[in-house]
Amino acid sequence: MLNLIQNEWMKLWSKKGTWIMTILLIAAVIGVMGITKWVNNQNTTLPSDWKSNAQEQMNYINETTQSDLPEMERKQNEETLKILEYRLANDIPPLAVDGRESLIINPVGVGSLVVLLTVIVAAGIVASEFSQGTIKMLLTRPVSRWKIMTSKYITVLLFGVFLMFIGFAVTILSAYILFPSGVGQELKWDGNAIVPVSVWGHGLYMLVLSFANVIITATFAFMIGSVFRSNGMAIGLSLFIFFTGNTIVLLLSQYEIVKYLVFTHMNLTMYETNSVFVDGITMPFSLVILAAYLVFFLVISYTVFTKRDITA
Amino acid sequence: MNIKPIVELQNLTKVIGNKKIIDDLSLSLYPGQITGFLGPNGAGKTTTIRMMVGLMKRTSGEILIDGRPLSENFEEGLSKVGVIVENPEMYKFLSGYKNLLHFARMQKNISKERINEVVRQVGLEQRIHEKVSTYSLGMRQRLGLAQALLHRPKFLILDEPTNGLDPAGIREFRQHLRAIAETEGVSVFVSSHMLSEIELMCDRIAVIQNGRLVDIRDMSETAQPHYYFELSPAEKAHYLLLSGGFAPELLPVGLVLQVEKVQIPSIIKLLTANEIEVFAVQPHRKTLEDQFLEMTGGGQIAESYTK
Structure with a gap:
């Protein structure tokens, strides 16, 4: 199996497109950081005092009638209040917006870029064997088809991890070069007490969460690519789903069924950034739904691939 | 014949839709023998070959490789088979050497020395580290032969192997096949439209028409x-x-x-x-072409089975 993965990895990196994609990712991350830097420089207004900001936010929360809000939002507000009180009492400022820490702690942009690029590889890794005609060379070896399929799938995942790693590394590097260290500390309510949040740990955690999106979208592209043997169709459909997912969730948000759609759960970082649109879903529930879709996509891919008569 | 056949097709049948593409085909192939596989277009040559190498599933019947059914021992069976199906489509963005490395990794225990040996055998030393996209058709054929020989197969299946080779290349190819059949006892199964080629190369010919085996004869009988x-x-x-x-x-x-x-x-x-x-x-000399036309009744194309 290791040999097969080695083969796929060699083929992947022998294509110019793979290198171009990697360079594109690096350039995009640096570009976004550069733009952020530029915007920060244009903002000449003096940074306001964080204490008065915090006080204002507390007042605002206290003035709204909490009983009118849905339960989820009420809980969020309670937590925010606790954290703000703690900050004021212990004189702990939040992360400065122009400090490097605030960029490292939330590298979500990397996640969506990696989705785009991994989908391209996932869509092509089976489909291109058919379009090049090399499939008949590949399948006339003493290797079962499911092994070939597995080596290809693992290669896609490895490529995703690799891009994530590159993206995060470039983010950290350019954050250190372009931005000064800021004061402040990120805090969170862990259910019992206020605890400090590690910048690196949280940054990495956010990446792991956004990797769920990479896996599910790439697996979908992998399925379409191996069922329809068409690279373009796989890329197109996957990106369509990736971009329209949120809209579909919003349209259907009134109905119970929305809880069981894959789109609702693809972006796991919503649990960390407090942007959950749908009532009554939790992280474990999302993980179960995502796992179910993943298995479904893979079963279809494997069944079609191992049963198919190669006539091309 | 007392020698044990390397490959046996037993009542092989393939049905697509409701049309029988291959109908109850039985054939044995022996070591050291080159068997030509002839038939008009659409007779089922390619389908038969694809079933023998695992690209297509059979509907019924069995394929035995070295006495063991392929359907139960796919990996073991195919490790004894070298294949070129139609034009050998190699990875154009890889060098010839990396292509061979790729296919070597899919077999068991193939050393770097063995790869170099095969490269020398097919005469590609000069260009082996260049990308396949720069190769001529003839060179791709040579590379295709190289990948089929890497693992010293006992049985070699070739579909239209001399396509695109120049006359000198064809001659060399023929001598090469003869040599491995005789010295290493490899059984070779060649399908081709070039009847004169088959005539020069083969010990035996099998003729298929409309999915049925029409005739098997030794070339010596025709003389x-x-x-x-x-x-x-x-x-x-x-x-x-x-x-x-x-x-x-x-x-x-x-x-x-x-x-x-x-x-x-x-x-x-x-x-x-x-x-x-x-x-x-x-x-x-009555040419093979005359005989072929005689056996297949003018060689008309079989009814099309695709709609």
């Missing part, structure tokens, strides 16, 4: 002595020889006769005594 007589008037000679107990075949400017060499002087005497002018007598 019965025939002689061509150029003479005039041909019709008179034809009649004369018919009544003389021969079976002449009438051609526009003469006739073909199956006789032993020793009979020829007496035939000439008979002809001249009857005022028939004989210009030339020469050995006549």
